[in-house]
Amino acid sequence: MAVGYTALPMSETEPPIDASTQPREAASPPPPPGEFDPRSIDLGRVECLQILNERGELDEGLTPDFSDDDLRRVHRAMVLSRAFDARMLAMQRQGQMGTFAPNIGQEACMIGQVWPLGPSDWFSPSYRAFGAQIWRGWSMERLMTLWAGYHEGFPPPEGVNDLPFSIVIGSHVLPATGIAMGMRRAADPHCVVVNFGDGAFSQGAVAEALNFAAVEKAPVVFVCENNGWAISTPLAKQAGSDLLAARGVGYGVHAIRVDGNDILAMMTAMGEACERARRGEGPTLVEAVTFRMSLHTTADDPTVYRDESIVEPWKSRCPIKRFESWLVRTGRLDPTDGDRIRAACEEEVLEARARFRSNAQAKPREAFDHLYQSIPPELEAQRMEYLRRLDRKGVE
Amino acid sequence: MPQRTMVEALNLALDEALGGDDQVCLMGQDIGVNGGVFRVTKDLQAKYGEDRVMDSPLAECGIIGTAVGMAVYGMKPVAEIQFSGFTMQAFDQIEQNMARLRNRTQGRFPIQMVMRTPYGGGIRAVEHHSESREAYWAHTPGLKVVIPSGPRNARALLAASIQDPDPVVFYEPKSIYRAFREDVPDEPEQMELGKAEVARSGSDVTIISYGAMMRPVREAADDLAELHGIESELIDLLSISPIDTDTLLTSVTRTGRCIIVHEGHQTCGVGAEIAARLAEGGAFQYLLAPIRRLTAADIPFPYFQIEQHFLPDADDVVAAARELMEWT
Numbered sequence: 001m002a003v004g005y006t007a008l009p010m011s012e013t014e015p016p017i018d019a020s021t022q023p024r025e026a027a028s029p030p031p032p033p034g035e036f037d038p039r040s041i042d043l044g045r046v047e048c049l050q051i052l053n054e055r056g057e058l059d060e061g062l063t064p065d066f067s068d069d070d071l072r073r074v075h076r077a078m079v080l081s082r083a084f085d086a087r088m089l090a091m092q093r094q095g096q097m098g099t100f101a102p103n104i105g106q107e108a109c110m111i112g113q114v115w116p117l118g119p120s121d122w123f124s125p126s127y128r129a130f131g132a133q134i135w136r137g138w139s140m141e142r143l144m145t146l147w148a149g150y151h152e153g154f155p156p157p158e159g160v161n162d163l164p165f166s167i168v169i170g171s172h173v174l175p176a177t178g179i180a181m182g183m184r185r186a187a188d189p190h191c192v193v194v195n196f197g198d199g200a201f202s203q204g205a206v207a208e209a210l211n212f213a214a215v216e217k218a219p220v221v222f223v224c225e226n227n228g229w230a231i232s233t234p235l236a237k238q239a240g241s242d243l244l245a246a247r248g249v250g251y252g253v254h255a256i257r258v259d260g261n262d263i264l265a266m267m268t269a270m271g272e273a274c275e276r277a278r279r280g281e282g283p284t285l286v287e288a289v290t291f292r293m294s295l296h297t298t299a300d301d302p303t304v305y306r307d308e309s310i311v312e313p314w315k316s317r318c319p320i321k322r323f324e325s326w327l328v329r330t331g332r333l334d335p336t337d338g339d340r341i342r343a344a345c346e347e348e349v350l351e352a353r354a355r356f357r358s359n360a361q362a363k364p365r366e367a368f369d370h371l372y373q374s375i376p377p378e379l380e381a382q383r384m385e386y387l388r389r390l391d392r393k394g395v396e
Numbered sequence: 397m398p399q400r401t402m403v404e405a406l407n408l409a410l411d412e413a414l415g416g417d418d419q420v421c422l423m424g425q426d427i428g429v430n431g432g433v434f435r436v437t438k439d440l441q442a443k444y445g446e447d448r449v450m451d452s453p454l455a456e457c458g459i460i461g462t463a464v465g466m467a468v469y470g471m472k473p474v475a476e477i478q479f480s481g482f483t484m485q486a487f488d489q490i491e492q493n494m495a496r497l498r499n500r501t502q503g504r505f506p507i508q509m510v511m512r513t514p515y516g517g518g519i520r521a522v523e524h525h526s527e528s529r530e531a532y533w534a535h536t537p538g539l540k541v542v543i544p545s546g547p548r549n550a551r552a553l554l555a556a557s558i559q560d561p562d563p564v565v566f567y568e569p570k571s572i573y574r575a576f577r578e579d580v581p582d583e584p585e586q587m588e589l590g591k592a593e594v595a596r597s598g599s600d601v602t603i604i605s606y607g608a609m610m611r612p613v614r615e616a617a618d619d620l621a622e623l624h625g626i627e628s629e630l631i632d633l634l635s636i637s638p639i640d641t642d643t644l645l646t647s648v649t650r651t652g653r654c655i656i657v658h659e660g661h662q663t664c665g666v667g668a669e670i671a672a673r674l675a676e677g678g679a680f681q682y683l684l685a686p687i688r689r690l691t692a693a694d695i696p697f698p699y700f701q702i703e704q705h706f707l708p709d710a711d712d713v714v715a716a717a718r719e720l721m722e723w724t
Contacts, residue, residue, distance in 0.1 A: 178465020208458035373561040376638035
């Protein structure tokens with residue numbers, strides 16, 4: 001990783017230094033225990049990356065090398081994600097959608113983490129990843145279908161190498177690591193990106209995944225979207241250190257903290273992490289610092305547990321506004337483009353909603369069809385009884 | 397035909413699977429250089445390398461969870477959990493992913509993998525090393541649960557489990573790992589999963605069991621015939637999920653008496669399920685005596701100085717059969 005990244009204010013992480021001895025560098029991999037070495041160990045620094053600050057100022061030393069087309073494509077994906085999110089919320093409030101987790105404010109994290117992935121790479125999302133899933137090729141009507149409670153929405157579309165999003169917190173991080181272990185064994189030059197939140201990072205399974213990945217040098221990039229809240233539990237009650245990226249260091253996983261509301265920083269960090277993974281240099285932990293602007297899910301009422309005034313400063317850190325103003329200032333977008341793109345995205349979402357409404361169809365007769373490759377006799381007997389029950393109730 | 401212990405027979409099955417399919421890989425704690433604490437994977441790492449016979453970090457949840465991911469990527473992992481008492485650490489990944497990913501994705505990601513683990517008492521082990529909680533996995537939709545009872549069927553069932561397209565929990569009765577040898581042919585052999593085997597024919601009482609308990613049950617059957625003139629029919633389940641209900645019903649409707657013997661706890665155990673199926677399946681009207689369960693009691697597996705009193709033995713089976721014969 002290049003030297004000279006701007007440190008975010010929250011990242012003052014100088015390790016304690018024992019003045020009486022010369023620090024030594026942490027060895028990697030660790031040597032077998034020999035004679036005890038009493039010198040203190042310098043774990044090094046956790047690098048922090050911000051390129052475009054919340055005032056829209058670019059760190060000139062870090063001017064990224066992305067094509068204008070890529071930048072415009074990414075901007076549009078962020079706008080589309082927000083439009084989709086807003087429409088989902090409206091549909092849920094109108095009783096047309098199941099419970100879901102709003103994504104607003106995390107668009108830079110979402111698009112930034114999947115931006116470097118190709119079709120042979122894999123992505124394993126948590127449940128707050130609309131923008132990322134759409135980018136990866138999940139149609140919006142498919143996402144609506146699954147969040148509205150239809151099983152047909154769950155399998156990834158043909159040709160999309162994604163796991164379905166996880167529901168039990170952190171339960172997908174080990175399988176994602178296992179996919180990367182399979183890639184390394186096959187010597188395939190691909191990588192896996194898996195995302196989870198600050199709450200998930202308290203799960204033992206996530207710790208195990210970091211360890212397996214480090215031992216295996218698995219080509220996986222762990223993205224911890226640290227949005228500060230796990231339902232009602234703030235980070236201060238979730239973790240003894242607010243520097244979640246530091247956990248990577250302990251496991252021997254390359255780690256970096258990124259301003260998760262700065263799309264240029266996310267794209268840069270993720271691009272480098274994915275390349276490291278593909279080159280066989282092992283896993284990376286990316287802590288993306290962001291904020292949960294809205295509800296945990298539509299079944300949640302944050303006013304019960306947090307003073308909503310804490311959201312205010314984050315409004316000015318809006319990842320879309322920040323990026324868009326820079327794109328306009330640098331002539332990559334016209335001043336009127338933003339509104340035009342927003343209108344087009346809104347239209348696209350409405351078209352998806354129309355397809356969802358005309359296509360979604362519950363299939364009660366298929367409930368038993370996918371559990372085993374061939375249905376065992378006892379389950380077939382249960383299936384026949386279930387079908388007779390549907391017949392009695394007149395269910396097609 | 398070569399005589400092999402169950403450990404040797406399982407090693408043979410794993411060797412054949414690794415040799416026959418590049419996608420098969422083994423993972424688990426101490427399975428490499430050490431060959432597993434029971435030596436089931438002896439010499440396989442030397443033969444197939446560290447990537448295909450992987451010494452995992454000490455984390456059961458991690459082993460099963462990453463095995464699921466490898467299966468998604470097209471590999472066929474055979475994961476060893478060192479003792480079945482430690483599978484509780486992996487419950488999360490078994491339930492959330494191993495058992496349900498195929499269903500979640502409507503068949504897009506089948507999980508072809510096996511979780512092997514030694515189960516059961518009788519080896520004077522420390523706490524958490526003697527459990528028989530197979531009922532947990534039979535209760536979990538999406539899994540198959542297989543338990544062999546001797547070297548020959550252990551080899552044939554493990555070979556079939558590795559080739560099965562669905563995730564299999566393979567419980568190995570460790571008290572008979574080396575207790576006896578059987579003819580196990582050099583040529584590959586497989587048995588169909590989901591089928592019970594009539595291990596002995598008889599007309600008076602049906603005794604249903606599986607795994608290590610088949611040994612005392614066979615002993616009891618000999619005693620019943622020789623000492624008491626009672627002809628018992630023994631059924632070796634081999635598969636706990638699915639259960640071969642038809643074979644059980646055919647036998648019990650003929651004998652009219654049924655004893656179910658297992659090491660697992662009684663409440664909501666495999667015996668409870670079998671008794672319910674027999675009742676629902678119509679054996680009810682043929683019964684000459686109540687169905688009888690001989691199982692471990694609903695207490696944690698005791699410290700080993702008293703374990704011989706905890707598990708059912710041949711005398712218990714003989715006594716139960718005689719009681720049923722005298723039922724009026």
